[in-house]
Amino acid sequence: MSDLPFTLDQLRILKAIAAEGSFKRAADSLYVSQPAVSLQVQNLERQLDVPLFDRGGRRAQLTEAGHLLLSYGEKILTLCQETCRAIEDLQNLQGGTLIVGASQTTGTYLLPQMIGLFRQKYPDVAVQLHVHSTRRTAWSVANGQVDLAIIGGEVPAELQESLEVIPYAEDELALILPVFHPFAKLDTIQRDDLYKLQFIALDSQSTIRKVIDQVLTRCEIDTRRLKIEMELNSIEAIKNAVQSGLGAAFVSLSAIAKELQMDVLHCTPIEGVVVKRTLWLIFNPNRYRSKAAEAFSKEVLPQFATPGWNQEVLKVPPLVTEVEEDVRDRSISTQA
Missing domain, CATH: 3.40.190.290 (D-Maltodextrin-Binding Protein; domain 2)
Known part of the structure; x- marks a missing residue:
């Protein structure tokens, strides 16, 4: 297939409709008009030649094909975000984005102190704090939507093999x-x-x-x-x-x-x-770790950890090492 039958904007719209439950609320969340959202969905269904929504009810319900596209679409959008962050890191090590997750208590009382300390040293880094239940936070880390998280509950059994779960404090x-x-x-x-x-x-x-x-x-x-x-x-x-x-x-x-x-x-x-x-520190060793996340791990996490905490466990090579090596190899080849 030479041309993809969907665009990233269409995947974003599909994800928004699924999350909001209606075309109107999805349009509002994306700051576009409802007719524009409806048109994009119609074009997407025509290009794929399958219905993506069951239009019989009051709430926008995904069809089986819609659920399948949403599942892959979320992975594609997450990978796009990782790509942008990796390029951003290569261009400017002082900027970038740090996304930290936490369960309710740690997110309300502990993480703001940690982020405040980090921001004093790296004021140009954009920091996001996602506070949700332990289960939702663990899934966000597993899916690459969050760099790392500190939680007080138990990681879901189905995620324990894919995540590093470390006693932190x-x-x-x-x-x-x-x-x-x-x-x-x-x-x-x-x-x-x-x-x-x-x-x-x-x-x-x-x-x-x-x-x-x-x-x-x-x-x-x-x-x-x-x-x-x-x-x-x-x-x-x-x-x-x-x-x-x-x-x-x-x-x-x-x-x-x-x-x-x-x-x-x-x-x-x-x-x-x-x-x-x-309290447990969790991260996904198979996801890209930004320079901002590395700095947070090395310079802030040890200050709030239990004495004797093993910081060596965080030394996991980033997923995009091969990409960075390829960039360096091209640079060396050009210089030669």
């Missing part, structure tokens, strides 16, 4: 109480005292809640005996509820630094118990 989970709670006057409390408290927690189906429950169980705390009086959908909401006297909670120590400094929450130690979870 320990995150302490603190028991927080209202400053006027009777236990706040004590130096420590006993493990059994936990069962007398009313707790505020995240939704039982959330990844963070499951991780916290697993960690507490490993510390011989029976989570079934904890009185969960309220479930909220964010760490910030939980902190505000505890501050208002509605109960106690376990949250990441990194999430309450400001509140402890302002003395609006009390962190109460449990005698003989230190509740910690592992």
